[in-house]
Amino acid sequence: MKVKDIMNKDFTKISPNDLGGEVVNFLYRERKHYAPVVDNRGKLIGWITVLDLLAGCKHSKVEDLMLFIDEIKILKEDDEITDKLIEEMIKNEDIAYPVVNEEYEIVGTLSVFDLLKHYYKVSTLK
Numbered sequence: 001m002k003v004k005d006i007m008n009k010d011f012t013k014i015s016p017n018d019l020g021g022e023v024v025n026f027l028y029r030e031r032k033h034y035a036p037v038v039d040n041r042g043k044l045i046g047w048i049t050v051l052d053l054l055a056g057c058k059h060s061k062v063e064d065l066m067l068f069i070d071e072i073k074i075l076k077e078d079d080e081i082t083d084k085l086i087e088e089m090i091k092n093e094d095i096a097y098p099v100v101n102e103e104y105e106i107v108g109t110l111s112v113f114d115l116l117k118h119y120y121k122v123s124t125l126k
Helices: 020-030 050-055 083-092 112-124
Strands: 034-038 044-049 096-100 106-111
Touching (some): 020 034, 034 106, 044 050, 083 112, 106 112
Antiparallel strands (some): 034 044, 096 106
């Protein structure tokens, strides 16, 4: 099974120029805990979580609070969902990862909730 088979394709994107306080309010309204940070071409440049925002100042720009792409795990849409990937998510207590295509354009997110929904659906079909 591939990442693209399970990932969320209807996801929230954040600009590096957004203010932290505005993003906190937006994520709260959307009931999200994380979001990819993208440039004006849709390329992934970072990742922001609610914890990153809470640790920062509400007047800071997202680019000052986000984790950069060399600090996060990034999945490609054709990566396989493996036991190793799931074990890594559990061990690191990672809630979600960004998913990119070959051009590093963000195409989705894969969260523990996406995995749970998939495995629940599969188990109830039996």
